[in-house]
Amino acid sequence: MRIATHNVNSIRTRVDRVVDWLQRSNTDVLAMQEIKCKPEQFPYKQFEDAGYAITAHGLDQWNGVAFASRIAIEDVEIGFSGMPSFGKEGKPQVEEARAIAGTFNGVRLWSLYVPNGRTLEDPHYTYKLEWLDRLASNVAEWVEHEPDLPFALMGDFNIAPFEYDVWNIDDFAGATHVSEPERQAFEAFEQIGLRDVVRERIPTGYTYWDYQQLRFPRDEGMRIDFILGSEPFAERVSNAVIDRNERKGEAPSDHVPVVVDIAD
């Protein structure tokens, strides 16, 4: 089974590219982030014509997560236990569309869009850390109560865990994505027992390049998209790819797909 994660940065803008890639790459299950639409706005037909069923969760033009799959999906879950809400001061607090899960051939997958954080002083940064902490609590319970379950967290973590995961660490002084609390929040998943199954095979390389300032031609990117697998999941991984070519061409997403193969 070939599974992948991709922050698509608007599925309505990117649908032709994404469906074309799904078919070319022979991917069975794709976890998407930043679909930027409600379910009723999702471009289902192009996916269905290509043989992929969609399970989508989106509240408005922001965030939004989904699966495209040609394997039956079971036990769909929206959000996780204790997931924090967010809203600007004086605005209603909302459980944003940043997490969806499904089980495919007995493999449980999460499509996750971790909050950005904005700046170290912003309430969004506190929200990001709480969101990750609550997620880790859930993961710890799954590992403890279902040690044989193959599962993976897939998505845009908005954290660059190592210095070499950004092109020039000096440009990130005082910025989000590289702060110590964020990196500790990322490490926590590995301490619970998850493995970065892509890093094990591809130690360096970016998954995101900003649209601005020629970041891609200069190869000034960030590694912020990950697949973190439970031990039973990691043992089944046979191959990994960061599909850097997908950053090229007309109207690409600023993120590229990250792919793993797991034994059936």
Add this chain to the structure above:
DNA sequence: ATGCCTTCTGCAAGAAGA
């Protein structure tokens, strides 16, 4: 060439991304 940012809403310009 891999090229100087892009998406959303809604009609202008602001919010958001990282």
